[in-house]
Amino acid sequence: MTPPPNAADPTTADRRAAHEAALFELLRIPSVSADSRHKADVERAADWVQSRLGGMGLAVDRLPTPGAPILYAESPPVAGAPVALVYGHYDVQPPDPLDEWQSPPFEPTVRDGNVYARGATDDKGQMLTHVLGVETLLASGGPLPLQVKFLIEGEEEVGSEHLEAAVARHKDRLACDVVVVSDSSQFAPGVPAVTYGLRGIAYYELLVEGPKQDLHSGTFGGGVTNPANVLAKLLAALVDDSGRIRVPGFYDDVRPLSERERDEFSRLPFDEARFKKQLGVEGLSGEEGYSTLERRWARPTCDINGLWSGYQGEGAKTVLPARAGAKVSFRLVPDQDPKKVTAGLRELLDPLVPPGARLTIKPHHGAPGVVFPLDSPYMEAAASAIEQGFGARPVFIREGGSIPIVNTFARELRADVLLLGWGLDDDNTHSPNEKFNLGDFHRGVQASAALWASLAKGESGQGKGE
Structure with missing residues (x-):
């Protein structure tokens, strides 16, 4: 050495x-x-x-x-x-x-x-x-x-x-x-x-199960619940059009940004055009009423981290998949409790599952902000x-x-x-x-x-x- x-x-x-x-x-x-x-x-x-x-x-x-x-x-x-x-x-x-x-x-x-x-x-x-x-x-x-x-x-x-x-x-x-x-x-x-x-984190795996095996979508489609369709509706229910998370009680404990913090963030030399170019995107989105830095640093978020279901190979295969899954994470701000988020997530999603489908919510790791x-x-x-x-x-x-x-x-x-x-x-x-x-x-x-x-x-x- x-x-x-x-x-x-x-x-x-x-x-x-x-x-x-x-x-x-x-x-x-x-x-x-x-x-x-x-x-x-x-x-x-x-x-x-x-x-x-x-x-x-x-x-x-x-x-x-x-x-x-x-x-x-x-x-x-x-x-x-x-x-x-x-x-x-x-x-x-x-x-x-x-x-x-x-x-x-x-x-x-x-x-x-x-x-x-x-x-x-x-x-x-x-x-x-x-x-x-x-x-x-x-x-x-x-x-x-x-x-x-x-x-x-x-x-x-x-x-x-x-x-x-x-x-x-x-x-x-x-x-x-x-x-x-x-x-x-x-x-x-x-x-x-x-x-x-x-920020903290609450991470989950969602699994929707339907028939015992993949089915022919022409023969069974319209008569059997499609787990992929169900999963899509569940994920769409998580966030509204204004970027607000719809999990019950989610914002109850969110610590608001102070005026000092908002002022300090606004003074930082942040170039949004450069940021977009660095990421290779043409526009940005998120919770209404907050700047990009505030959204990234100090507001809670929900993101889908992974999706799977049905046929993934080359070409077409008309199946009604037996299972569909997603990995979802919430970034949390100080005072939010990952366990409370879990309870709210179940309260939101369980009633949305139609007959013929079963939802499993598997919590992974969690940590407060x-x-x-x-x-x-x-x-x-x-x-x-x-x-x-x-x-x-x-x-x-x-x-x-x-x-x-x-x-x-x-x-x-x-x-x-x-x-x-x-x-x-x-x-x-x-x-x-x-x-x-x-x-x-x-x-x-x-x-x-x-x-x-x-x-x-x-x-x-x-x-x-x-």
């Missing part, structure tokens, strides 16, 4: 080169958690991160789980100062389809100031900025101004199956005032951001550090996606969470040609190094690490 830079490094360029070398080493490890053939590579990535943390002089441990190792490390407590916990992951998505990569997914390649590799931005590169930020401060010869803890896992890309239990089991050890997560994006190039809210106060001293500390690293004041945004572990941290550790993304929205996460801008990588290291002093100065803390 490349040795960490130390205080004797003569130039900033030398330190940047050493940081890039470390990043490229980690990116070369194909730690694909979804593929059992890469189990040894996942372990190897854990070993690499553990060695790096230990090489900084931190106390490092592996928290036992039935799956991939969860690494825990900590610096010494600092009396009267807050405690920060950094969360990240060293596992990556599968690289498929391989033929769409312009360079091998596990051979980091630099083009136009970006490094291309699986895991570059999600999340090896972003996670590593915090490791290197702490390492840089320690290499300068002085102690950290507060206690920093690390919790780095290897199963995020397969649902973090064992992490929630580990957090609950070790919450005394993990106690902190603020959690730092960098696994998201800036608002735009040159416009860094602090994300203060996430979360929002953190903008007036938290940790928000201002993060903004100050980002401005030092990126040379620009960050904007405050919400995110339409869901990170269930954030809810776990907030609930179990009773801590605020700072979502500080250094990536960009075109980094191709989970897709071929994933990338990370190297300038942003280095700026992320600088922002991280500045964050610890900023947090220590901005809040006296509760001494949770002592």
